Amino acid sequence: MNDIGILGGGISGLFxxxxxxxxxxxxxxxxxxxGLARSFGERGFRSDIGGHILFSKDKEALAHSLAVLGSNVRNGTRANRILYNGLHVKYPFENGIDALPPEERLDIVIDFIENPHRETPTNFREWMYHVFGDALTNKYLLPYNEKIWKTAPEEMSLEWVGRVPRPPLRDLVKTAIGIGTEGYTHQLHFQYPAEGGFEAFPQAVAQGLGKRLTTGFDIARIVPVDGGWGVLSKDGEERRYRELVSTIPITALFDVLDGVPENVRSAAKALRFNSLRVALIGVEGESLPEYTALYVPDPRTIYHRVCFNHVFSPDLVPSGHQSVxxxxTVKPGSELDQWSDEQILDRSVDDLVREGVIEREKIVHREVHRERLAYVIYDTGYADRVRVVREYVESRGIHLAGRFAEYQYVNTDACVRRTLDLAQQLRGGLAPEARL
Ligand SMILES: Cc1cc2nc3c(=O)[nH]c(=O)nc-3n(C[C@H](O)[C@H](O)[C@H](O)COP(=O)(O)OP(=O)(O)OC[C@H]3O[C@@H](n4cnc5c(N)ncnc54)[C@H](O)[C@@H]3O)c2cc1C
Known part of the structure; x- marks a missing residue:
């Protein structure tokens, strides 16, 4: 019997x-x-599963991530814009309002200061108005969030909003009168693999594991055996472990684990998520803007964000070409969920052309990537359901780690942090070869 079995080889499982x-x-x-940190693409065009960069407030987790990449890294500086009424406004919106007409700037500052939404917010809609005031919320935050979450903000809870920082009044006023400011400074500067797309990051971790990583092992059943666990693959292979760490989505774990009570199973099934389509469009020539990403709150446009891949790394495009x-985001079971790849591509191209991002005649490559589990949705029942699920898995002695295993809206840095803490808990520290 081996010591510890780790289910799933995304960033959490690999670390x-x-x-x-x-x-x-x-x-x-x-x-x-x-997993989600892989890249895709053909004919020299590469894309991540939605723009991925390395950044973190957790310096230790970031240092571990960069240590595995070694010299295959390039430094980037965020150059995002928001497409608002035909203007390319600097991101985050509150740090770009100097691009707006003076009356709109005034409304934003006055609504922020004289905000009547004083009562403690109980849902995401109330929270946006409470923190940002009417003008910032109505112009950008509300339409953008409705678009990405495809869930009424009054049905969303507040467990995750710590991710969205409140702008200091001083910065808002400075921006309004034309003195440049920066927001979300923890992700202003970032790292990205020089070669191989974001996938070079998990690949580098995988390389260090050697034979301790088995791919093509589709877990079909997990059963208690001799005080430990038996893990069976769909091909009939069996491995035995003393302890299990599960990084596969919680619903996938319950599909293969015997004896899960009905109330726990239904709590897991009721956890909500959004799927994702990424439309990769390659163009001839080098005339795209040097933006990292363009955020598009306009509900008429199908995408909420466009990433300019050559800005992340020239390795993502063939020479003499660029791509977006x-x-x-797609709500499971919605009409959009039924759309074919061709429909997604045609509509994305129409919107890109209408918004002046690309020229139709320069397109030389089109493909779509589909990801079923992409975004955790914190709806109003989230906290109770997640508690039931996590407590149950803990009672079976299985350790959870990762985005859809623990069911939380986290980036790779939090996956690295969780596994650092697990190593401390299970081993009293890190394996010697993983120490910095
Ligand atoms: C659009 C988008 C943008 C993002 N941007 C960033 C960013 O800029 N920076 C950042 O750090 N993070 C970003 N993230 C988050 C990051 O991708 C995730 O937090 C991280 O990759 C999650 O890793 P994980 O290992 O927890 O889960 P996953 O990547 O989901 O890995 C789970 C693994 O389990 C495997 N699995 C499932 N079922 C089974 C089974 N039955 N048997 C065996 N294996 C199984 C899957 O194949 C998968 O490899 C972004 C995510 C998205 C969707």
Whole structure:
């Protein structure tokens, strides 16, 4: 019997393997590890599954991420814009309002100061008005968030809003009178793999695991055996472990774990999420703007964000070409969920052309990537459901780590942090080869 079995080989599973070291093993269904952190593309055009960059307030987690990339790294500076009434406004919106007409700037500042929404917010809609005031909310935050979440903001809870910082009044006034400011400074400067797309990051972790990573292992059943666990693949292979760390989505875990009570199973099933389509469009020539991304709150446009891949790394495009990746969230079961790849591409191209982002005649490549589980939605029942699910898994002695395993809206830095903490808990520290 091996020591620790790690289910799933995305960033969480791979770092769990790295930090837990010898005696631990990672089992991944797909033929390539990396999960959401993989990249896709053909004919020299590459895209991530939605724009991915490395940044963090957690310096230790970031240092571990950069340590695995070694010299395959390039430094980037955020150059995002928001398409608002035909203007390209600097991101975040509140730090770009100097691009707006004076009357709109005035409304934003006055509504922020004289905000009548004083009462403690109980849902996401109330929170936006409470924190930002009417004008900032109505012009940008509300339409953008309705578009990305495809969920009424009054049905969303507040567990996740710590991710969205409140602008200091001084910065808002400075911006309004034309003195440049920066917001979300923790992600102003970032790192990105020089070669191989974001997937080079999980690949680098995987390389260090060697034979301790098994790909093509599609977990079909998990059963208690001799005080430990038996993990069976769809091909009938069995591995045995003393302990399990699960990084696969919680619903996938319950599909393969025996004995889950009905109330726990239904709590997991009721957890909500959005899917994602990424439309990768390659163009001839080098005339696209040097933006990292363009945010589009306009509800008439299908995508909410467009990433300019050559700005992340020239390695993502063939020489003499550039590309954009349009991110489109999809509510499972909605009409949009039924759209074919061609429909997604045609509509993305129409919108890109109408908004002046690309010229139709320069398009030389089009493809779509689909991802079912992309965004965790914090609806009003979220906290109770997640508590029921996590407490149950804990009672079975299985450790959860990761975005859809723990069911939270986290980036790779939080996945690295969780697995650092797990290594401390299970081993009393990091495997020697993983120490910085
Ligand atoms: C659009 C978008 C943009 C993002 N931007 C950033 C960013 O800029 N920076 C950042 O740091 N993070 C970003 N993230 C978040 C980041 O991608 C995730 O937090 C991270 O990749 C999650 O890793 P994970 O290992 O927890 O989960 P996953 O990547 O979901 O990995 C789970 C793994 O389990 C495997 N699996 C599932 N079922 C089975 C089974 N039955 N048997 C075996 N294996 C199985 C899957 O194949 C997968 O490899 C972004 C995410 C999205 C969607």
């Amino acid at each position: 769990a393997g790295r930090f837990l070291g010898d005696g631990s093993e990672v089992l991944e269904r797909s033929d390539r590890p990396g 990746s349009c991110e489109i």
